[in-house]
Amino acid sequence: MTLPGRPIKQGNHHPLTAVIEDIEDLFIGMGYSIEEGPEVELDYYNFISKFFLNLDFF
DSSP states (O other): OOOOOOOOOOOOOOHHHHHHHHHHHHHHHTTOOOOOOOSSOOHIIIIIHHHTTTOOOO
């Protein structure tokens, strides 16, 4: 006859992950939606399209 095994301890979320989820829940509660997308945009959309297309060359 043997003893039962030791229970496996369950892990927790990383503290930053928990804060991010709390903030997401806050914004969802205010009516916003969470969207996934690229975290880095191209230089074209941040600089070139804003400055060079609005210049008057004449």
